[in-house]
Amino acid sequence: MTDAIPRQDEHDGPGVVERIARDDVERKRFLKMAGKGVGGAAIASSLGAFIAACGSSSGGSGGSGAAAAAPTTAATTMSSSSTAMSGDLAIVNYALTLEYLESQFYAKVASSGLFKGSVLKTLKTFGGEESEHVVALHKVAASLGTPAAQPSGKFPIKSAAQVAKLAASVENLGAAAYLGQAARIQSREVLAAALSIHSIEARHAATLNLLTKQNPTPNGAFAKPMTMAQVLKVVKPFIA
Amino acid sequence: MTTRDPIHPELEAVEIHGMNRASFLLKGVLGAGALLGASAVTPFVSNALAASGSSDVDILNFALTLEYLETDFYQSKGKQLGLSGEAKSYARSFGAEEAEHVTALTKAIRAAGGTPVKKPTFAFPVSDQKSFLKLAYTLENVGVGAYNGAGPSLKSKELLIAAGEIVQVEARHAATVAVITHRAITPHGAFDKALTKHQVLAKAGPLIKR
Numbered sequence A: 001m002t003d004a005i006p007r008q009d010e011h012d013g014p015g016v017v018e019r020i021a022r023d024d025v026e027r028k029r030f031l032k033m034a035g036k037g038v039g040g041a042a043i044a045s046s047l048g049a050f051i052a053a054c055g056s057s058s059g060g061s062g063g064s065g066a067a068a069a070a071p072t073t074a075a076t077t078m079s080s081s082s083t084a085m086s087g088d089l090a091i092v093n094y095a096l097t098l099e100y101l102e103s104q105f106y107a108k109v110a111s112s113g114l115f116k117g118s119v120l121k122t123l124k125t126f127g128g129e130e131s132e133h134v135v136a137l138h139k140v141a142a143s144l145g146t147p148a149a150q151p152s153g154k155f156p157i158k159s160a161a162q163v164a165k166l167a168a169s170v171e172n173l174g175a176a177a178y179l180g181q182a183a184r185i186q187s188r189e190v191l192a193a194a195l196s197i198h199s200i201e202a203r204h205a206a207t208l209n210l211l212t213k214q215n216p217t218p219n220g221a222f223a224k225p226m227t228m229a230q231v232l233k234v235v236k237p238f239i240a
Numbered sequence B: 001m002t003t004r005d006p007i008h009p010e011l012e013a014v015e016i017h018g019m020n021r022a023s024f025l026l027k028g029v030l031g032a033g034a035l036l037g038a039s040a041v042t043p044f045v046s047n048a049l050a051a052s053g054s055s056d057v058d059i060l061n062f063a064l065t066l067e068y069l070e071t072d073f074y075q076s077k078g079k080q081l082g083l084s085g086e087a088k089s090y091a092r093s094f095g096a097e098e099a100e101h102v103t104a105l106t107k108a109i110r111a112a113g114g115t116p117v118k119k120p121t122f123a124f125p126v127s128d129q130k131s132f133l134k135l136a137y138t139l140e141n142v143g144v145g146a147y148n149g150a151g152p153s154l155k156s157k158e159l160l161i162a163a164g165e166i167v168q169v170e171a172r173h174a175a176t177v178a179v180i181t182h183r184a185i186t187p188h189g190a191f192d193k194a195l196t197k198h199q200v201l202a203k204a205g206p207l208i209k210r
Helices: A016-022 A024-036 A040-059 A064-068 A072-076 A081-110 A117-144 A160-184 A188-211 A228-238 B009-013 B021-036 B038-052 B056-081 B085-111 B129-153 B157-181 B197-207
Strands: none
Touching: A081 A117, A081 A160, A081 A188, A081 A228, A117 A160, A117 A188, A160 A188, A160 A228, A160 B157, A188 B129, A188 B157, B056 B085, B056 B129, B056 B157, B056 B197, B085 B129, B085 B157, B129 B157, B129 B197
16 A cells, blocks of 8 residues: 555454453453453453354354363464354444444433533434444344443533533544454445444544534544554443 | 435436446436536546446546545635635645545555546536535535445455545545535434445536546
8 A cells, every 4th residue: 555545553453352252361361451440340241242252153162261262273264254253243242332332422411401402403313323323233243143232331421512522532433443443344244334334423523523623534634543452442431 | 405416416317226337338328428418428437337347446546536526626616716714724624635535546556556547627517605515515425425335345455444544534524514514414314325336426427527
């Protein structure tokens, strides 16, 4: 490719969830790390659904622990369709988790009484669209395996200005999260679905950037992707 | 207000779904040619023919044509009309971003061993800021649909990422124009529509003169 098009981070190899599923040491380290954060147990349990789902289809055994302990050679051969499917399932469940959080966030914002008129209407529209994403992704995940459980989000709701800024951050993060997964999705159908959601997150992000007097294209001509690990780090404080 | 709003209402008659390439070309050339003069559509139809092969280079050249169109629209037409206020500042920054897409796609096509299409000549049926912004809204939404439609056909993962980085910016442009003109921010609801090449051509083709 060209200099003009930023590359995706080189270290975005296997996603954090897959790495955890494959590598017991990595998994324990992650859980320990997550446990230190506020609400670490909850994120660990919501991620547990990805891990279990991912492990059950690639390892052929139901327990996440057994699958996680499977030799890495099995995980590095990415040719079988079941492995591809487990990769897509992990990505879809990751997206589903983010959409659950967005949907919960907007529901809280809409009932906060901080917004009125056209801004409230826009926020409600966006929230409704996130809920539709949840429904769609849940269906896709169910068709691939086990959908992630709904996490329990917690969001600081203080003032209109602070909430608008948080909403903008959430949407920009969502857009970057989808972009970060696009090239890792195996199924054309799942990719098409992810793309159709990705540009909606982008539209939301630009709108909220305008609302908060920020640049609608904060990274200029080329949007920046974020890896699963980068996104989960930002999201962690918002999981109760 | 949605992207279903045709730029030229008569073109809706030309847009036919699910046709094969030959019948599309025949009907497209006959239909659009009759309305706009056959010379108006030929180069873009030949681009579409190339893109129908769906090699990565063909897809990128299709995208490059659209980016040339958007760049020219913001930079030449915007300047010519003497825009003011937000329209002026966004036309300037969005035009610069579209120009970066042109540069990137040109480089990507060369890197993939292809030959970038030449910049076509365009004609935009706008006469004032209001009609300029209306067409901007349509073009940006067509851009989103075009990239979303082409993305899954790209064989190179690297190019898919590049296309994703660009389509997100097109979507941000579309939303911005929607906000400043009070149009629908998400014209298709929770899921953006992917457009086929034929659908993109029906919207953008008439703006391309040669």
